[in-house]
Amino acid sequence: MAMTITEKIMARNSGKEHVVPGQLVWTDIHTVMTMDYLGKTCFDKFRSLGKEEVFDKDRVICVSDHLVPPPNQKFATMLNEWREVVKQHDITNFYDLGRQGIAHQIMVEQGHVLPGTISIGTDSHANTYGAVGAMGNAIGVTDAAVAMATGKAWFRVPESVKFNITGKWQPWVMAKDLSLHIMGMMHWNGHLLYKALEFTGPAIDSLGMAGRMTLCNMTVDLGAKNGIIAPDKITERYLRNRTTDAWDFIASDEDAHYDQVYDIDISDLGPTIAMPGKLDDTVPVEKLIGTKFNKAFVGTCTNGRLEDFAAMAEIMKGKQVHRDVNMILVPASQTVYLEALRAGYIETLIMAGAAVDTPSCAACAGIHTGVAGDGDIVLSAGNRNMTGRMGSKKAEIYLTSPTVVAASSIKGEITDPRTFDF
Numbered sequence: 273m274a275m276t277i278t279e280k281i282m283a284r285n286s287g288k289e290h291v292v293p294g295q296l297v298w299t300d301i302h303t304v305m306t307m308d309y310l311g312k313t314c315f316d317k318f319r320s321l322g323k324e325e326v327f328d329k330d331r332v333i334c335v336s337d338h339l340v341p342p343p344n345q346k347f348a349t350m351l352n353e354w355r356e357v358v359k360q361h362d363i364t365n366f367y368d369l370g371r372q373g374i375a376h377q378i379m380v381e382q383g384h385v386l387p388g389t390i391s392i393g394t395d396s397h398a399n400t401y402g403a404v405g406a407m408g409n410a411i412g413v414t415d416a417a418v419a420m421a422t423g424k425a426w427f428r429v430p431e432s433v434k435f436n437i438t439g440k441w442q443p444w445v446m447a448k449d450l451s452l453h454i455m456g457m458m459h460w461n462g463h464l465l466y467k468a469l470e471f472t473g474p475a476i477d478s479l480g481m482a483g484r485m486t487l488c489n490m491t492v493d494l495g496a497k498n499g500i501i502a503p504d505k506i507t508e509r510y511l512r513n514r515t516t517d518a519w520d521f522i523a524s525d526e527d528a529h530y531d532q533v534y535d536i537d538i539s540d541l542g543p544t545i546a547m548p549g550k551l552d553d554t555v556p557v558e559k560l561i562g563t564k565f566n567k568a569f570v571g572t573c574t575n576g577r578l579e580d581f582a583a584m585a586e587i588m589k590g591k592q593v594h595r596d597v598n599m600i601l602v603p604a605s606q607t608v609y610l611e612a613l614r615a616g617y618i619e620t621l622i623m624a625g626a627a628v629d630t631p632s633c634a635a636c637a638g639i640h641t642g643v644a645g646d647g648d649i650v651l652s653a654g655n656r657n658m659t660g661r662m663g664s665k666k667a668e669i670y671l672t673s674p675t676v677v678a679a680s681s682i683k684g685e686i687t688d689p690r691t692f693d694f
C-alpha cells in the first residue's frame with residue numbers, strides 16, 4: 273500500500289507494515305529534547321511517574337537556550353534548578369552555556385536527528401527536524417516525560433499535504449520568503465491543522481540545509497503537525513560528519529495519497545513581509561518600501577544560521593547601519609557563531625555597526641538581549657509577531673528575511689534587497 277514519507281516513518285517506528293491517517297500509533301522515539309524553560313517541569317513529571325533513570329542517557333538531549341545568559345535573578349535561579357536536575361539524571365548531551373545554542377539548531381547540527389526516525393521536543397519549533405527527513409514534533413511536558421521514561425510516544429497519524437515548489441529562486445530571496453508567502457496564501461484557514469506538510473520539487477532540491485530548516489521550522493506556525501523534506505544528496509553531505517548512525521533515503525511513494533496538493537512557482541516570488549500582529553497578513557516588500565523602523569533583529573531557530581549571516585555580510589560589507597536603527601544579531605548556536613567568526617562575517621557585520629550577542633533565543637520571545645519597548649518598530653527575521661511577543665505590547669514587529677533586514681538597516685527604511693544599491 274502506497275504511503276507518504278511521514279506515514280512510512282510512523283509505520284516503521286511502530287513496527288507496522290503500513291499505517292493510514294487517523295490511526296493511533298505507539299512509536300519508538302529516536303531522541304527527546306527538553307530545554308531550560310520547561311526542562312525542570314519535564315523532569316519533575318518524569319519523577320512523578322516513579323522513574324529514576326531515563327530510557328537512554330544519550331538520547332535525552334538537554335539544552336539551555338531561552339534563559340542563557342540569565343537576564344535576571346528569577347531566570348538565574350531557574351537555570352540553577354535546571355542544571356541540578358540535568359546533573360542528577362547524568363544526561364550525556366547537555367548543551368549548557370558555553371556549548372549552548374537554540375535547541376532546534378543543536379538537535380540538527382549535532383546529529384541528534386536522523387532521516388526516517390521520530391524526535392520530539394518540549395518546544396513548538398521541533399518541526400525543524402523535518403529538514404533532514406526526520407519526523408520532528410513538539411509535545412507537552414507530560415508526553416515528553418513518558419517518552420523520557422519509555423523511549424516511546426503516541427501519535428494520531430496525520431494526513432499529508434504536498435507543496436510542490438518549482439521555479440528558480442530570485443537573487444536575495446530566501447526560504448523565509450516562501451514560508452511567509454505560504455502563510456499569507458493559506459490565511460490560517462484551518463486547512464493545514466495537524467497535517468504533515470511535505471515540501472518537494474526542483475526549488476527544494478536546490479535549497480541548502482539552512483533554508484530547509486527555515487521552511488520546516490515555520491510549519492508549526494501554519495498549524496501543521498510536522499514539515500518534512502525527503503533526504504537527498506544535500507542531506508547526506510550535511511549529515512556526513514554529524515552522525516555515525518545508519519540511515520536510508522526514505523521517500524514518499526509516487527502514488528501516495530495526499531489530502532491536498534499545492535503547486536507554487538517561485539520564479540515570481542520576491543522578498544515577503546508579515547505585517548505587525550498577524551503572521552498570515554503578508555505582503556510583497558514593494559508595498560512597504562520606505563517604512564521606517566528603529567530596531568533590527570536577526571537570529572532565532574528560524575534565521576540565525578551561518579548562511580543567513582553570510583548573505584547579510586555580503587549586503588552590508590563596507591556600509592553602515594543607518595543612525596536611526598539599532599541592529600542586534602544573535603547566532604543560533606556557538607558552532608554557528610564560531611563559523612561566522614572564522615568566515616569573517618561577524619567582523620564585517622560589526623564593522624557595519626551591528627551588535628552581535630552570544631547564542632540564545634534572545635529577544636524572540638521577549639526574554640532578553642534586545643527586548644522591545646514602547647513605541648519600538650522592529651524589523652525581525654524571527655518567526656512570531658503577535659502583540660507583545662518581543663516585550664512591550666506597544667511595540668510593532670514586521671517579520672521578514674535576513675537579506676531584507678540587512679539592506680533595510682543600511683537604508684534606515686524598508687528596502688528591497690534586489691534593487692539595493694551596492
Ligand SMILES: CC(C)[C@H](C(=O)O)[C@@H](O)C(=O)O
Binds near residue numbers: 309310394395397637
Ligand atoms: C518557551 C517555549 C515553550 C516556547 C514554544 O514552545 O514555542 C518558545 O520557544 C516560543 O517560541 O514561544
Ligand code: SF4
Binds near residue numbers: 374395397632637655
Ligand atoms: S528562538 Fe524563538 S521560536 Fe525558536 S525556540 Fe527560541 S523562543 Fe522559540
